[in-house]
Every structure is written in C-alpha cells, then in structure tokens.
Amino acid sequence: MKEKVREKIAAFLNQPPASIQDDAILTTLVPESFLLVELVIELQEEFGVRLMQDDLRDVKTVNDLTAVVERNLQAKE
Amino acid sequence: MIDDNDLWILSYYRISEISGALFFGRLARSLKPGPIQHDMTKHFSDEALHAWYWTECIEKLGGKPRKLLEAYQDQYLSAAGMPANLMEVLSLTQVFERRVINQYARHSQVPNLPVEILETLQKIMVDEKWHIQWIGDALRDLVPEFGKEVLEQTMKRYWQADQEVYEKTLQEHEDRIAHLIQKRS
Numbered sequence: 001m002k003e004k005v006r007e008k009i010a011a012f013l014n015q016p017p018a019s020i021q022d023d024a025i026l027t028t029l030v031p032e033s034f035l036l037v038e039l040v041i042e043l044q045e046e047f048g049v050r051l052m053q054d055d056l057r058d059v060k061t062v063n064d065l066t067a068v069v070e071r072n073l074q075a076k077e
Numbered sequence: 078m079i080d081d082n083d084l085w086i087l088s089y090y091r092i093s094e095i096s097g098a099l100f101f102g103r104l105a106r107s108l109k110p111g112p113i114q115h116d117m118t119k120h121f122s123d124e125a126l127h128a129w130y131w132t133e134c135i136e137k138l139g140g141k142p143r144k145l146l147e148a149y150q151d152q153y154l155s156a157a158g159m160p161a162n163l164m165e166v167l168s169l170t171q172v173f174e175r176r177v178i179n180q181y182a183r184h185s186q187v188p189n190l191p192v193e194i195l196e197t198l199q200k201i202m203v204d205e206k207w208h209i210q211w212i213g214d215a216l217r218d219l220v221p222e223f224g225k226e227v228l229e230q231t232m233k234r235y236w237q238a239d240q241e242v243y244e245k246t247l248q249e250h251e252d253r254i255a256h257l258i259q260k261r262s
Contacts, residue, residue: 034103038103041104045108055161
C-alpha cells in the first residue's frame with residue numbers, strides 16, 4: 001500500500017516514485033494549498049477511502065499521509 | 078478612466094474567479110464521472126468566463142487588471158484549514174459563494190455605477206445563484222455517506238471561518254465599497 005500511495009503522489013507531481021522520500025514534508029512537496037487538497041481527494045478517489053479534516057490534523061510528511069490512508073483502508077475492511 | 082479603488086476591487090474579483098476556475102477545473106479532473114463532476118464542470122467553466130468578464134470590463138473602463146497575490150479562496154483556506162474530502166470542499170464553497178454573492182449584490186447597489194460594472198455584476202450573480210443551488214443539492218446527496226450531523230457541524234465550522242475571514246481581511250473590500258458609495262452618492 002505504501003508503494004501505491006507513493007506512486008500516486010509521484011504521478012500527481014509528475015516525478016519518479018523514487019524521488020518521493022517518506023519523510024518529505026507535504027507542504028514542501030506541494031506548496032500550493034489547493035493542489036494539496038486536490039492530491040488528498042485524488043488519493044481518496046483512487047483507494048476508495050474517506051478522509052476528514054480531523055484525520056489530517058497531524059499529517060506533515062508523506063509517511064504520515066500514507067499511514068492515514070492505510071488506517072482508513074483497514075477500518076473499511 | 079478607472080480609479081484606483083475600482084481597479085483594486087475588480088482585479089480582486091478577477092483573481093478570485095481565476096483561482097476558482099483553476100481549483101474546480103483540477104478537482105473535476107480528479108473526480109469519477111457522475112452528477113457532481115457534471116455540475117462542477119459547469120461551475121469551473123462559469124468561473125473562467127467570469128474572469129474573462131472582469132478582464133474585459135476593466136479594459137473597457139480604460140484600465141489593466143492589477144496582479145494581486147491573494148484571492149478570496151486563499152483567505153478561506155487559511156482560516157478554515159484544509160478541507161479533506163469532497164463534502165468539506167463543497168461546504169466551504171457554499172459558504173464562500175454566499176459571501177461572494179452578497180458582496181456582488183452590495184457592489185451593484187453603489188449609486189451611479191458605470192454600466193460596464195453593473196452589467197458584469199448582474200450577469201455573474203445569475204450564475205452564482207445556480208452555484209449555490211447545485212452545491213446545496215450535491216451536499217444533500219452526500220448526507221447518506223457522511224450523516225446529517227457531520228454535515229451540519231462542518232457547515233457551522235466554515236460559517237465561523239467565514240466570519241473570521243470577513244472580520245480580518247474582507248473588511249478592506251467592504252471599506253472600498255463604502256468609499257465608492259460615498260464618492261458616487
């Protein structure tokens with residue numbers, strides 16, 4: 001799952017997956033807030049999960065975002 | 078020739094319409110085809126057209142659009158936090174669109190407003206009313222997925238953010254409108 005999320009982020013940013021580090025800060029990778037909203041919604045559409053604003057409160061890095069998507073997927077199963 | 082106050086306000090409308098068109102255009106691309114994507118496609122095409130209306134209006138009045146760094150939407154995002162899903166995006170947009178239509182309606186009441194500005198405001202307000210309607214319908218359709226209570230809490234949170242934005246930053250817009258009313262009365 002981690003790899004799939006990373007691939008999706010990389011595709012969104014038009015970058016190779018290997019260039020997306022786990023500890024990369026999301027607001028540095030995607031400096032424009034509206035693009036970050038779009039990325040989060042695109043991940044939900046792709047993986048069929050539903051994230052709320054509260055879920056993202058402590059999300060800072062790629063790893064944090066991946067973990068939230070994974071948790072939501074597990075909760076759904 | 079357009080004065081500085083008019084130019085600032087119209088340029089602010091213009092950049093906000095451009096930001097709306099870009100955001101909803103990209104979001105429509107991310108969504109799966111369906112009724113929400115259908116109406117969002119119309120929404121972003123309206124906003125792009127509104128940006129053109131303001132560009133044309135400014136030029137007809139003898140000005141050039143001013144490059145502004147922030148749009149309405151940036152201020153909302155900063156006050157309300159980042160929406161994380163479609164329901165939150167639509168709720169925030171609903172609150173924002175209501176504020177915009179109120180601002181446009183107030184602007185259209187300015188006495189002796191140049192006809193180019195009045196006609197542009199009137200054209201855009203017709204579309205803005207439809208934006209509020211389609212988003213309201215879409216939010217009702219999302220109730221089964223999110224629950225009525227969550228939806229109401231989300232709207233309440235964004236209304237509070239709207240007040241915060243209004244008090245902090247949109248006051249400048251309000252002051253400029255008040256100045257126009259004073260000048261043209």
